[in-house]
């Protein structure tokens with residue numbers, strides 16, 4: 001039987017455990033605060049921002065939100081960032097990607113105070129992660145590690161094929177999984193759109209992580225029996241539903257499930273974990289900034 005790894009359940013457990021850490025902070029007179037910044041009106045981004053606000057309420061994190069007009073000059077966004085850097089009630093914040101085309105996301109990230117960079121995207125935090133001294137693990141890669149751990153899937157000595165080389169998933173996850181650590185020690189292959197013979201790379205893997213942003217790129221014919229399949233894709237494709245779209249992963253679920261020993265669904269797999277690990281980083285940020293030791297899950 002193929003195990004369906006339930007991201008909603010694992011994320012919920014993590015939120016429960018974070019509640020204890022948030023109580024420790026409260027006893028010391030501090031309440032963690034998370035802000036989201038959204039420039040423009042991308043509908044998917046608005047959905048995520050709303051979900052993050054609900055998550056915060058559930059665990060007792062104060063949530064803040066700033067909207068920036070999509071047509072505003074980049075300086076408008078930079079001013080928002082400067083204000084958040086100064087705001088002691090905000091321990092962490094994220095600038096939702098993508099930003100409009102006239103803004104360079106790299107210029108944005110560099111302005112975020114690294115101690116408040118709960119996405120883990122600032123060059124200082126990227127450098128620390130690569131050096132094996134991570135402060136904030138990027139939320140999606142960290143969520144993938146926690147999902148594997150929850151399903152008792154050991155990465156030590158395993159061949160992991162990551163499909164996708166993004167700065168927010170593929171690259172940091174590859175770095176985390178090769179580290180000399182209990183949740184690392186894997187042999188990692190990173191594939192991308194220019195990879196020759198992708199199927200050969202996925203077939204030779206013990207664990208496949210699909211993070212290319214291409215709907216149903218990976219199907220069962222590209223997998224050997226017994227593979228663990230982690231689907232990071234959250235693609236909105238037009239469909240005849242109430243919302244006018246449906247969410248589709250980077251994995252063709254049914255054919256992959258027939259081969260996999262364990263697989264994550266979309267929705268309900270990695271997505272909720274990304275949000276849970278954002279709360280985790282916010283609690284960690286609050287502990288660091290307030291000088292309070294917190295126990296993290």
Ligand SMILES: Nc1nc(=O)c2c([nH]1)NC[C@@H]1CN(c3ccc(C(=O)N[C@@H](CCC(=O)O)C(=O)O)cc3)C=[N+]21
Nearest residue numbers: 047048094095096097098119234267268269271272274
């Ligand atoms: N600065 C920044 N940080 C991010 O972490 C970031 C970002 N920008 N831009 C966009 C991507 C995407 N992302 C998701 C988070 C949660 C779900 C999620 O919770 N998905 C649910 C369902 C969502 C739905 O119903 O639409 C699920 O898969 O079950 C998905 C995608 C964070 N991102």
